Each structure stands twice: as structure tokens, then as C-alpha cells.
Amino acid sequence: MREFIVEADGGSRGNPGPAGYGAVVIDAASGQTLAEAAEYIGVATNNVAEYRGLLAGLRAALALDPTAAVHVRMDSKLVIEQMSGRWKIKHPDMKPLAFEASRVLPPTQVTYEWIPREQNKHADRLANEAMDAGKRGEQWSAAASTAELVAADARAARAAAKAVAEPVPSGPPGDASAGAARARAALAQGRSKDVPPASPAPSAAAPAEDVPSASPAPSAAAPAKAEADVRAARTVAAPSSGWAPADMGAPATFVLLRHGETPLTPQKRFSGSGGTDPSLSDVGREQAERVGAALARRGTIQHIVASPLTRTRETAGIVAAHLGLDVSIDDGLRETDFGAWEGLTFGEVRERYPDDLNAWLADPEARPTGDGESFAATATRMAATRDKLIAAYTGRTVLLVTHVTPIKTLVRLALGAPPESLFRMELSAASLSAVAYYADGNASVRLFNDTSHLRA
Structure with missing residues (x-):
């Protein structure tokens, strides 16, 4: 037989x-x-x-x-x-x-x-x-498939030859364009599969507010990180099984999208859920359009859940239009309440409330001035929200449109990292991260702070 x-x-x-x-x-x-x-x-x-x-x-x-x-x-x-x-x-x-x-x-x-x-x-x-x-309005044919394979092989051969023959620009250690060029060269030579995912370099302590923190410090691992970032950007929302056993089944995968810029974002002002609720700026809306187009090309998002705040609902709505999906709202995804610090810069808070700020930086149980929400309380809320969404979306890929602190908290909890790690994560406006949750309770962080779609 x-x-x-x-x-x-x-x-x-x-x-x-x-x-x-x-x-x-x-x-x-x-x-x-x-x-x-x-x-x-x-x-x-x-x-x-x-x-x-x-x-x-x-x-x-x-x-x-x-x-x-x-x-x-x-x-x-x-x-x-x-x-x-x-x-x-x-x-x-x-x-x-x-x-x-x-x-x-x-x-x-x-x-x-x-x-x-x-x-x-x-x-x-x-x-x-x-x-x-x-x-293209056509049906697949075996002849066209073979022709595309031949063309792809030829392109790969030309790219590999070019990568070997031409020097790759070095640039300064943290230069993004040079890093991308190195990544393309490595991919063309088939090396990228051997590069382990790189963690973001630690940055100086900065408030875990709903604004971007300082850029990570350059490191000698920048070329390897660029290669890993390119690979991760290609696989976000379509993760591999990682170290999870095959019998665990498909995980619940959360693709975490920080909302686009608001007028407060470039000014680095605290913008939580305790009073300030700005809309997206023109830049923020353009960022959301780019995210939507990128996710539509990848084609793996099955559901969208958003925070109830205006900036996240606007971002989710723009992305949803590209994906043809509805948006569900979950209050558990809201940003931390920063109390009396809402709308202020970090410097202004240090000047007006120095003791409260120092306590907040040192103790996850400490609250922002004016009965704000502590990081410990945010973590408790996010853990409950995470568990609820995992149960609802087992085996599915879900886009969660939320904020800096919720995303950092989900990543921290997935890694089992201490609370102070929140201050060591870079998270840009309209960035994508991804965490997969398996049936045995384990989690796998697949991507963090990817902004490649904004440079396309």
C-alpha cells in the first residue's frame, strides 16, 4: 500500500x-x-x-x-x-x-x-x-506559483550576493537606519533565524506615565537587536509555539497596541484615567492608520478590545476599519489614575509634590497625590482583566488597544519581573507588543515596543 x-x-x-x-x-x-x-x-x-x-x-x-x-x-x-x-x-x-x-x-x-x-x-x-x-481578482495556478518561487529564489540570491559584496553602513551604535540595513543583510544571508530575541536596553528611571519614556541606551548588541526586531515584526500576531508543549493547544495571544499620540504625548505629561481624556492628534490618527494597514497585511487579528478612554477608542476604531472587525470595550484596560498629577510633566510633579513622587517611585503601593491609583492596584486590576480575557479568547489572537501602564504591567507579570521593571521599559505611541498565554498558565512575551510599521 x-x-x-x-x-x-x-x-x-x-x-x-x-x-x-x-x-x-x-x-x-x-x-x-x-x-x-x-x-x-x-x-x-x-x-x-x-x-x-x-x-x-x-x-x-x-x-x-x-x-x-x-x-x-x-x-x-x-x-x-x-x-x-x-x-x-x-x-x-x-x-x-x-x-x-x-x-x-x-x-x-x-x-x-x-x-x-x-x-x-x-x-x-x-x-x-x-x-x-x-x-488581484485571480485564482491561484500551479504555473504562477512555480514562477513566483523561481523569482523569489533569484531575488534572494541577488540580495545575498549584494550583502556579501557591499559593506553595510555602520552608523552610530543606536542608528536605526544602519541597524535596519544590517538586519536586511543578515536576513538575506539566512542568518536571522539564529539570532535570539533581544530585550530592550534599560533606560534611566522615568515615570510610568501614559507618555513615551526616554529612548533605550545604545548597546553593543544593537545589530543583533535590529535583526531580532525585523524578525519579530514579521511574526507578530502569528507567533510560533515557542517552548510550549504541543498538547497545550493554541494560546490566547494578546497583541498589545498603545494608542496613538495625543497633544499631551510630545510634552510628556501624565495622562491617565483620572480627569484628562484627550483625543488623538493628527499625528496620532496617522499612526493609527499605519497600524491598521500593517495589521491588515498580516491578517491574523480576530478580535479587538479597547480601553474606554477617548484616545484608545479612536485608535481602535481606525484600526478596526482596516480589519473589518467590531470593537469591544473593557474598563479593565483603562490607564492608571494619576490623581492630582494629571496633565503635569514629571518635572512639575517633582517641584509641587516631591515627597509623594519619591514615595511613588520607591513603593508600588504608594498612590499619586489626590488618591490616585497605585501600581500595585493597577497590577491587581490588570491580572483580573487578563484572566477574564484569556478565558474568553482561548486559542484566539486579540488586539488589546490600551495604554502604557497596562501594557507594561501585562509584560511585567508575564515575565515575573519586579515592579521596578516598569521604569525600565520603553513604550512608544502606537507601538505593538505581544504576549501568548497557554493552558498551563505559562506566558511567552513575543514582541515588545515594535514601531517598524510607523516607518513604512
């Missing part, structure tokens, strides 16, 4: 949104690709597209040899568990697709295995090619 491996995938840019699938049949003995299938299917969800990919792969295997043993490999935990009979199929859109898939070949000929996303690249590429073709 011949043995085939079927690898399948599907995706939706918006969920639901423009969707497509890809599937490949491989000879288990030789590893040779025997058949490929891909199709743009219009507006659908990720899960529907994944099931359509499974169906296409099984049908292609059937056409090659109806008596072959077929081993299905997919990175969709949902599809694998449901088709294996371990999970019930509850969604009405899934039931007919699963039933149809179970009828293509006798169940005794088909086995199922979950694999990490990075091991399903062939089918993932085909699915994305199908969605790209749909965007």
Missing part, C-alpha cells in the same frame, strides 16, 4: 475576511511532492479555510491513489482534534465540512497529526499565494 502525507492550511485576513487554503500531497517514502492545491474562497473564517484545505488535500490524495494510506499533518489544533474524534464539533459551519472530510476516504486509511506552524510552511505558502491571487 502506498503512503501519502497530506499537509494543509488555510487562512483569513480579517477572520472572517478574504480567505484561501493550500494543500500538498507528498510521497511518504521519497519525500517527493506529488500534488499541490490552493484556492481563494472569498470571505470566510480561518477555521473554514483550514477545513477547505484539508478537503482539497484528501481529494488530491484520492485522485492519486484511492487505496493509499494518508497521514494528515496540520498546524490547526482544532481541525486535528475534531477529525481525530477527541474534540466535539459544535460550530454549525464546521459540522458539514468535517462530515465531508470524513467521507473522502475510508476512516481506516487516514491518520491525523498536529505539527507546529513552522513545519507547515509549504501549505501555508500556498494558502497565502491563493489569498494574494484573490486580492
Whole structure:
């Protein structure tokens, strides 16, 4: 009996949104690709597209040899568990697709295995090619796929040759353009996969207010950090499984977006939830448009939840228009209440309330003047909000549009870092961070303070 491996995938840019699938049949003995299938299917969800990919792969295997043993490999935990009979199929859109898939070949000929996303690249590429073709008003074809692969290989070869032949500009240690050039060169030579994610360099103590803090100090690791940042920017909202066991299932992934600039942001004024509630500036609205366009290209955000404050609701609304999603509001995502310090600069607070400020910097239980909210109280609120959202969005990718202190607190809690770490994090307006939460209670910080989309 011949043995085939079927690898399948599907995706939706918006969920639901423009969707497509890809599937490949491989000879288990030789590893040779025997058949490929891909199709743009219009507006659908990720899960529907994944099931359509499974169906296409099984049908292609059937056409090659109806008596072959077929081993299905997919990175969709949902599809694998449901088709294996371990999970019930509850969604009405899934039931007919699963039933149809179970009828293509006798169940005794088909086995199922979950694999990490990075091991399903062939089918993932085909699915994305199908969605790209749909965007152009076309359907995927094998000939066009082969031509694109040849062109991509040629571009990679030219880039690698150029990177070796031409010196990469060095620039000063913290120069962003030079760092990006190094990153591109490293990626072209295939080295970026070996670079571990870099942590932000510590900065001098600054208030954990809803304004950007000072830029991180330059370090000798700047080139490596630039490479890691480029890689992370490409994978945000589509994280790999990391160190989590395969049987943990898909995590709840929170993509954390700090709102765009307001008139108070460039002035570095405390802007919490205790009185000041500014709208976005023109710069802030443009930043939100750029975030929305970038996330729409990545196509993995499934839900949007925002803080109730004006600047976050405006940012979320602009992004939602790009993604075709609704926005839910959660009061737990609001910024810290800075009491009497609202609207003041750090210097003005030090001048007017020096003792209160010193206590606040030293003790997470200390409150800003005027019965503001302590960092300890914010952490308690954020932990409760986090747990509630994890329960509601298990296995989903959710954009949380919020503020500096909530984002830093979620990252701090995920890392198990002490409260003083809040003062050592850089978080820019309209930046993206990401944390994945697994079923065993562990968390994985995937990205922090990414602003590459603002420079596009």
C-alpha cells in the first residue's frame, strides 16, 4: 500500500475576511511532492479555510491513489482534534465540512497529526499565494506559483550576493537606519533565524506615565537587536509555539497596541484615567492608520478590545476599519489614575509634590497625590482583566488597544519581573507588543515596543 502525507492550511485576513487554503500531497517514502492545491474562497473564517484545505488535500490524495494510506499533518489544533474524534464539533459551519472530510476516504486509511506552524510552511505558502491571487481578482495556478518561487529564489540570491559584496553602513551604535540595513543583510544571508530575541536596553528611571519614556541606551548588541526586531515584526500576531508543549493547544495571544499620540504625548505629561481624556492628534490618527494597514497585511487579528478612554477608542476604531472587525470595550484596560498629577510633566510633579513622587517611585503601593491609583492596584486590576480575557479568547489572537501602564504591567507579570521593571521599559505611541498565554498558565512575551510599521 502506498503512503501519502497530506499537509494543509488555510487562512483569513480579517477572520472572517478574504480567505484561501493550500494543500500538498507528498510521497511518504521519497519525500517527493506529488500534488499541490490552493484556492481563494472569498470571505470566510480561518477555521473554514483550514477545513477547505484539508478537503482539497484528501481529494488530491484520492485522485492519486484511492487505496493509499494518508497521514494528515496540520498546524490547526482544532481541525486535528475534531477529525481525530477527541474534540466535539459544535460550530454549525464546521459540522458539514468535517462530515465531508470524513467521507473522502475510508476512516481506516487516514491518520491525523498536529505539527507546529513552522513545519507547515509549504501549505501555508500556498494558502497565502491563493489569498494574494484573490486580492488581484485571480485564482491561484500551479504555473504562477512555480514562477513566483523561481523569482523569489533569484531575488534572494541577488540580495545575498549584494550583502556579501557591499559593506553595510555602520552608523552610530543606536542608528536605526544602519541597524535596519544590517538586519536586511543578515536576513538575506539566512542568518536571522539564529539570532535570539533581544530585550530592550534599560533606560534611566522615568515615570510610568501614559507618555513615551526616554529612548533605550545604545548597546553593543544593537545589530543583533535590529535583526531580532525585523524578525519579530514579521511574526507578530502569528507567533510560533515557542517552548510550549504541543498538547497545550493554541494560546490566547494578546497583541498589545498603545494608542496613538495625543497633544499631551510630545510634552510628556501624565495622562491617565483620572480627569484628562484627550483625543488623538493628527499625528496620532496617522499612526493609527499605519497600524491598521500593517495589521491588515498580516491578517491574523480576530478580535479587538479597547480601553474606554477617548484616545484608545479612536485608535481602535481606525484600526478596526482596516480589519473589518467590531470593537469591544473593557474598563479593565483603562490607564492608571494619576490623581492630582494629571496633565503635569514629571518635572512639575517633582517641584509641587516631591515627597509623594519619591514615595511613588520607591513603593508600588504608594498612590499619586489626590488618591490616585497605585501600581500595585493597577497590577491587581490588570491580572483580573487578563484572566477574564484569556478565558474568553482561548486559542484566539486579540488586539488589546490600551495604554502604557497596562501594557507594561501585562509584560511585567508575564515575565515575573519586579515592579521596578516598569521604569525600565520603553513604550512608544502606537507601538505593538505581544504576549501568548497557554493552558498551563505559562506566558511567552513575543514582541515588545515594535514601531517598524510607523516607518513604512
